[in-house]
Amino acid sequence: MSLLGGVITFCFLAVAIFILGDISGYEAKKLIESSLSGINMLCNTIILASATILALLLTLLGISTSSKSKLKAAHYKQVLSIAKFDTIVFISSLVLFQLFNIPITESQNLPTHWFKYVYWITLICSSFMSGMMVTVILLLYTTVTNIITIVGLGKDHYLISEDDIEEEENE
Numbered sequence: 001m002s003l004l005g006g007v008i009t010f011c012f013l014a015v016a017i018f019i020l021g022d023i024s025g026y027e028a029k030k031l032i033e034s035s036l037s038g039i040n041m042l043c044n045t046i047i048l049a050s051a052t053i054l055a056l057l058l059t060l061l062g063i064s065t066s067s068k069s070k071l072k073a074a075h076y077k078q079v080l081s082i083a084k085f086d087t088i089v090f091i092s093s094l095v096l097f098q099l100f101n102i103p104i105t106e107s108q109n110l111p112t113h114w115f116k117y118v119y120w121i122t123l124i125c126s127s128f129m130s131g132m133m134v135t136v137i138l139l140l141y142t143t144v145t146n147i148i149t150i151v152g153l154g155k156d157h158y159l160i161s162e163d164d165i166e167e168e169e170n171e
Contacts, residue, residue: 013127026161029115039126043097050090051169089132
């Protein structure tokens with residue numbers, strides 16, 4: 001479900017971009033210049049958020065291992081999925097940020113028609129980054145609600161190991 005949320009976000013943004021229609025190289029150059037600060041801010045925000053999420057996953061693992069309930073491997077696989085997606089988002093945003101800091105619009109040697117392709121690549125990459133960040137947030141939401149249900153509320157959950165449930169019944 002989380003991946004579906006990210007795909008829907010990417011598709012929504014891609015359709016919005018497609019509606020803009022075909023543009024000339026000169027128009028693309030002007031649009032790149034005007035949108036560059038916003039894209040840099042998006043990359044910075046995603047870098048900061050993904051680094052914070054990775055650090056907070058360590059806290060989540062600490063809570064998971066110190067809980068009274070023994071959690072199934074599925075819980076740790078969820079946390080691993082979040083870490084993988086988040087790392088991909090972090091590295092992609094960092095690379096994208098570095099690429100956007102190349103002063104391409106100042107180049108005199110670059111043919112004007114290339115700016116159209118640079119513009120479309122920029123928009124598709126930023127849509128992809130947004131979709132991936134939505135996926136990470138939805139994965140994180142699912143995992144956090146599971147932990148709250150198990151640890152905080154002490155309710156029976158499918159992620160609690162069967163051995164743990166049997167021990168509670170025997171007591």
